[in-house]
Amino acid sequence: MNDLPNFNFRYAILGLLLLCNTMMYAHHPNTICNNHNPEAWFCDLCGCSTSSGSFGYGTLSNANFVGLRYIYQNFESKAGIFSNSPISKETFNTVQLWAQVPISDSFYVTANVPYQDLTRNFEGERENLNGLGDISAIGWYKIMFYKKKTTDSTAIDYNLTKEPSGHSIQFGIGVKLPTGKFEERLADNVNPGFQVGTGSVDGVFSVGYNYGSDRIGVNTLFSYYLKGENKNNYQFGNQFSYSTNVYTVFSGEKMNVMPFIGLSGDVYNSIKQYDETLQDTDGSILNASLGSELAIDKFIFGANYTLPLSQSLFGDNVKSKQRFSVYVNFAL
Known part of the structure; x- marks a missing residue:
C-alpha cells in the first residue's frame, strides 16, 4: 500500500473525467444484466511476462460492448x-x-488494442517507454445449458422456448500479434517484462465455466499461453493462468450494482534465448481481487483492485505490488 502515492494521477484524472461525462447521459434502468450468464474476467494478453491474469476481457454484465x-x-x-x-x-x-462483438448466438470475438506507458526508476535515473502494445483477439464458442421441462407427458407442450439454467461453458482460441516494440537491450534487466511488446506471435487456449442467477454468480477460467520466439531469438516462457470470481447483484430502479471478490494466479515457464534456458526466469503468483461493476442503461462502469497473496518471480528478485483497473463500456 505504500506505493499508492506513486500512482500516475494523469491517467486517474482522465479516467474520472470520462466516467463523470458518461454518467451525465445515463439515466435509465439497466436491462443488460438479466441474461444470468455473466462472462469470466478473461485473461488479458499484456506484452509483459510479469503481468497476471487478474484483469480480463469480459464484464460481469454479460454485455457485448466497446x-x-x-x-x-x-x-x-x-x-x-x-x-x-x-x-x-x-x-x-x-x-x-x-x-x-457477437458473431452468432454461440460465437463471439473479444479484441484488445493497448497503449503502453512504462516508467523505470533505478539509482536516480528514470527511463520511460511508450507506444502501441501487442494487439490480441480471441474467438469464443459458448455452450448454454437449459432447464429440463417437468410438464405432464400426456399433454402437448406448445411452448418451445427453452429456459436458461444459468450454467454455461465456453472455449476460446486466440492470437497475440507482435505490434508492440521489443527492445533486446531491456531483456538484461532483472524484470525482462519491462517491454512495450514481446515481438512474438503467441497463441491462447482457454476454457471457462459460468453460473449466474438473479442474485449471485460464479465464473472460472483456465488459459494457456503458448509463447513464440521473436526475431531476436528471445522467447518468453509459456504461461498458465487461472481465475475465479464470485459476485452478487443489487438491482435498483435505475441501475444494477455487482460487487465481487476473486482469486487468480499465473505460473510462468522459464525464458529461452537462442534455445538456451535462462536461469531464474520462471515463477508463479497468486492474487486476490476486490471490485465492483455498475450498469446504467447501456453504460457499464467497473473497477478492480488486486493485491498479491504469494509470489515467487524471477528467483524472488521481482515483486509484484498492487494493481488497479477502471473501465467505461458501451453495450452493443
Whole structure:
C-alpha cells in the first residue's frame, strides 16, 4: 500500500473525467444484466511476462460492448543477491480499447488494442517507454445449458422456448500479434517484462465455466499461453493462468450494482534465448481481487483492485505490488 502515492494521477484524472461525462447521459434502468450468464474476467494478453491474469476481457454484465480500460501496475526488482542491493521501481500504465462483438448466438470475438506507458526508476535515473502494445483477439464458442421441462407427458407442450439454467461453458482460441516494440537491450534487466511488446506471435487456449442467477454468480477460467520466439531469438516462457470470481447483484430502479471478490494466479515457464534456458526466469503468483461493476442503461462502469497473496518471480528478485483497473463500456 505504500506505493499508492506513486500512482500516475494523469491517467486517474482522465479516467474520472470520462466516467463523470458518461454518467451525465445515463439515466435509465439497466436491462443488460438479466441474461444470468455473466462472462469470466478473461485473461488479458499484456506484452509483459510479469503481468497476471487478474484483469480480463469480459464484464460481469454479460454485455457485448466497446469501451476503454485503464490498468495501473507496479513492480520492484532487486538488482543483486544482497539485502541492500539496489531496487528498481517500475510502473506500468496501460490504456486499452477493448470490445466483445457477437458473431452468432454461440460465437463471439473479444479484441484488445493497448497503449503502453512504462516508467523505470533505478539509482536516480528514470527511463520511460511508450507506444502501441501487442494487439490480441480471441474467438469464443459458448455452450448454454437449459432447464429440463417437468410438464405432464400426456399433454402437448406448445411452448418451445427453452429456459436458461444459468450454467454455461465456453472455449476460446486466440492470437497475440507482435505490434508492440521489443527492445533486446531491456531483456538484461532483472524484470525482462519491462517491454512495450514481446515481438512474438503467441497463441491462447482457454476454457471457462459460468453460473449466474438473479442474485449471485460464479465464473472460472483456465488459459494457456503458448509463447513464440521473436526475431531476436528471445522467447518468453509459456504461461498458465487461472481465475475465479464470485459476485452478487443489487438491482435498483435505475441501475444494477455487482460487487465481487476473486482469486487468480499465473505460473510462468522459464525464458529461452537462442534455445538456451535462462536461469531464474520462471515463477508463479497468486492474487486476490476486490471490485465492483455498475450498469446504467447501456453504460457499464467497473473497477478492480488486486493485491498479491504469494509470489515467487524471477528467483524472488521481482515483486509484484498492487494493481488497479477502471473501465467505461458501451453495450452493443
